Amino acid sequence: MERSRRRHRSRGASTIFDVAALAGVSKSTVSNVLRGTGRVSDDTREIVLDAIERLDYRPNTLARQFVRQRTTILGVVVGDLENPFNASLAKLIERNAAGRGYSTMFCDVEGDDGHSLAGMRLLLDQRVAGIILLSHYGRSRDLEATLTAENLPVVFVSEREEWGDSVCIDESGGAVMAVEHLIETGHRDIAYLTIPVLERRTDSARYRGYKAALRKAKLPTRPPFRWDPASGTVRIGHERTQLRQILEDPRRPTAFFASNDLGAVDLLEACDSAGLRVPEDVSIVGFDNVSWAGLKRIGLTTVAQPFLDLAQIGVDLVLARVEGATSAPRHVTIPPELVVRSSTGAPPGIGKRLA
């Protein structure tokens, strides 16, 4: 009777009930076999597995997720999926998660907060098992409140916040590598140039590395050049000026360490249009090694983030917690790598001297 009622289901996929009936056991036993709960005799297991195969049975994920009130979905919150840095990371995260049986649900929280929050709600309503945050641009307050309230595993990738796990490169160490490369190439006047999209904390760490490297070499540091490429304005301390003016000033730095590749390529273009040659007149180092940094026409020397490691460790961290770990937040730091290309070279003075 129960059987006949059930048959008006649209899709004829078999259920745990069918398997139990065919195997001549109870649903509980089938369930135990399915979940590998040990207390099933080998004979019974055989019979059940056989029935499963004969019926081509696959457990209904929706039912399982419902009864467990937890899914095998990972939520990925990302500032801008189109940004090549995020796109590279997103892809690898998806691959890693899929390899471990988890689906990946994305939420692009760029732009206005209303949309972002609505998007986050969708993610939370779907009861994702955990959340991976990529460059969420710091609206961390609300997030923290919401996510800790839900008691959801959270990992920051390429970013660090104390209230969740995190994996990122040694940011200031990477900056040191960048600046030391410039110093070795002969530069003595190096500026740090940063753009608004960069997360504040990341920005400070990179600037810290910049200062450390110069101090170690007993060279002067400059305050950060805060550039808004859209308007062309640069803020240095309390002073405001145009990038153009800086570039046209003969006392300009001979090299720029840009806080990320997007800023670096914008600077590259600004140099081009100011008639400055890179690297003959100005050297530029970027940060991230986004996918187009290696285009020959760009040839950006940059600090590479090991995307594969970031993605893998990020997924590991969040899944460990999803699957039960309850340690204090773990913070993993991995080493960056300098990639030297054609945007750096000896400063003009040295160049002449050598010639």
Next chain:
Amino acid sequence: MERSRRRHRSRGASTIFDVAALAGVSKSTVSNVLRGTGRVSDDTREIVLDAIERLDYRPNTLARQFVRQRTTILGVVVGDLENPFNASLAKLIERNAAGRGYSTMFCDVEGDDGHSLAGMRLLLDQRVAGIILLSHYGRSRDLEATLTAENLPVVFVSEREEWGDSVCIDESGGAVMAVEHLIETGHRDIAYLTIPVLERRTDSARYRGYKAALRKAKLPTRPPFRWDPASGTVRIGHERTQLRQILEDPRRPTAFFASNDLGAVDLLEACDSAGLRVPEDVSIVGFDNVSWAGLKRIGLTTVAQPFLDLAQIGVDLVLARVEGATSAPRHVTIPPELVVRSSTGAPPGIGKRLA
């Protein structure tokens, strides 16, 4: 009694039961209010809505999806999420879907088929409401079988297959625009150059446009140059040669229409290293207008795909079907747009004549 049993739930979120109790009505009525099923008196509705608000009740999505055996999740299958073309589209699709209350689940099916199929299984097991396919690189056979078996709404974005809805630009029309631009600039010997990643059908359409434009102008066409940038080999008909040789041959085409931007930028670099100036010696047009095509150092003239329209129409099409439409497959074509930058100019002969 039922009440007390229920209270060992971990999260104290209120359920439809709580709302019903507080409002003094049945769960059915609450459900009717929630789903806007019309047969509820205004008074009752008021009371229920009030209770919902007081309890900060939000329906349990997992339960709803389970009982309906359908989710509000859209699956996006993509060849390579890191590819800037796909990344742009993916982002906009996510934004559009979220705006309409649907979450987006990604599956990157790049590379080996085993992983791809496993990824697809995850998507299907999650009972996504519909599927959006972006450049899935043609392993269409299995896909069609699987997806039609599941009777799932499917839309192809920037691609066309008869067995699902689709939205794409007028591919051959775009190619005509590209080639006519070259003709107008003075070129008489134009080649079509294509790379392996391009989907076959797209490739043919673009080549068709190439031929049409040249024939209309009564200019000679060439067979497609099939280039594999990895090896450097070009296949033209049955002949095999190296791109380098083609470029060094004085009888080389004065302009290349590359089948997409990735191929175009590779060609640009090949020209650079062969000592050919672009556009003085060789003109290049790409296709897609990926995010970095506009970098000044690249400056690729290209046929732009209107990403926003593609994403929006794609989501519209699949959701229409998700929400009940049952028409025959619909195929939407939208116009492309030529973006002229610095990679095209007059051919060498004309240049001299003008000088």
Next chain:
DNA sequence: CTGAAAGCGCTTACAG
């Protein structure tokens, strides 16, 4: 217009 009841396909104590 409203409510009682069955059902979706699993998991999870609990008995035996």
Next chain:
DNA sequence: CTGAAAGCGCTTACAG
């Protein structure tokens, strides 16, 4: 080791 039963939080005919 195995099974009967309750329960997860909704939706959906069906009666009234």
